[in-house]
Amino acid sequence: MITQKEALVRVSEIFGPTIQGEGPLIGLPTVFVRTGGCDYRCAWCDTLHAVDSKYRDDWQPMSADAIWQQVTQLSGGKPLVVSLSGGNPAIQPLGPLINRGHGEGYRFALETQGSLAKDWFADLDYLVLSPKPPSSGMQTDWALFERCLIAAGSGPQLALKIVVFDDADFAYARDAHQRYPHLPVYLQPGNHTPPPPDDDHATVDIDGVMDRMLSLVEKVSADQWFDVRVLPQLHVLLWGNKRGV
Ligand SMILES: C[S@@+](CC[C@H](N)C(=O)[O-])C[C@H]1O[C@@H](n2cnc3c(N)ncnc32)[C@H](O)[C@@H]1O
Ligand SMILES: Nc1nc2[nH]cc(C(=O)O)c2c(=O)[nH]1
Numbered sequence: 396m397i398t399q400k401e402a403l404v405r406v407s408e409i410f411g412p413t414i415q416g417e418g419p420l421i422g423l424p425t426v427f428v429r430t431g432g433c434d435y436r437c438a439w440c441d442t443l444h445a446v447d448s449k450y451r452d453d454w455q456p457m458s459a460d461a462i463w464q465q466v467t468q469l470s471g472g473k474p475l476v477v478s479l480s481g482g483n484p485a486i487q488p489l490g491p492l493i494n495r496g497h498g499e500g501y502r503f504a505l506e507t508q509g510s511l512a513k514d515w516f517a518d519l520d521y522l523v524l525s526p527k528p529p530s531s532g533m534q535t536d537w538a539l540f541e542r543c544l545i546a547a548g549s550g551p552q553l554a555l556k557i558v559v560f561d562d563a564d565f566a567y568a569r570d571a572h573q574r575y576p577h578l579p580v581y582l583q584p585g586n587h588t589p590p591p592p593d594d595d596h597a598t599v600d601i602d603g604v605m606d607r608m609l610s611l612v613e614k615v616s617a618d619q620w621f622d623v624r625v626l627p628q629l630h631v632l633l634w635g636n637k638r639g640v
């Protein structure tokens with residue numbers, strides 16, 4: 396008998412329950428599955444330990460079963476939202492994990508930059524697309540982004556979450572909203588003091604982040620951009636750069 400080898404997921408960390416700190420599900424109790432590896436390298440990435448291949452030895456290849464065991468242990472077997480983040484989780488074969496969790500009443504959200512579309516996006520409950528503004532040093536391929544929307548179809552609830560550091564980023568967010576006026580937009584101020592990957596106790600300049608958030612609110616108001624939400628990274632306000640929260 397031929398048995399098909401199950402594709403393994405490269406996992407950087409699994410943690411929770413905590414609250415979702417960003418975007419449309421902010422405040423909701425959540426378990427995070429953070430995958431390792433990313434096709435981007437944003438200048439200000441706050442999760443380099445799941446991006447830089449220097450840390451790949453820390454990324455465990457895991458089966459859906461093994462991941463699921465940890466998730467259910469953390470949640471005490473009670474269904475909640477599982478947030479798939481990274482790195483870019485779209486690189487990983489996450490379809491079987493999503494199906495497994497749905498069978499037990501869990502819901503799944505995915506955070507991705509929108510550079511890689513997968514058929515299993517249609518199985519998600521929430522797809523949070525976070526295209527990267529100019530300050531990241533990355534360039535958005537909108538055709539690839541579009542493929543993510545097509546793959547998702549009418550399956551998950553969709554949202555755009557855009558990090559804003561400066562005026563050029565704000566203009567980028569405006570443009571993204573014009574491209575996809577049907578998608579709810581969440582703006583979040585950039586953390587200009589992201590942790591170096593080896594030091595999750597690195598201090599955050601919360602005053603600086605809040606200054607940026609305030610100017611974001613002022614820009615939104617001055618622009619009369621009224622169908623948008625401006626949110627902080629709540630977990631950063633609560634725990635700074637600490638990892639695993
Ligand atoms: C670490 S990423 C992982 C998922 C995926 N690679 C992405 O970028 O959407 C999760 C979210 O954190 C945001 N993020 C990363 N670094 C940040 C920073 N320094 N300040 C604010 N948000 C940041 C990203 O833009 C993204 O919305
Ligand atoms: N609490 C909490 N909320 C988050 N929202 C997005 C996160 C991420 O790093 O992807 C994150 C995270 O790491 N922690």
Ligand code: SF4
Nearest residue numbers: 433435436437440482
């Ligand atoms: S796309 Fe996401 S995980 Fe990848 S480098 Fe950018 S912020 Fe970090």
Ligand SMILES: [Mg+2]
Nearest residue numbers: 441442480628
């Ligand atoms: Mg983060």
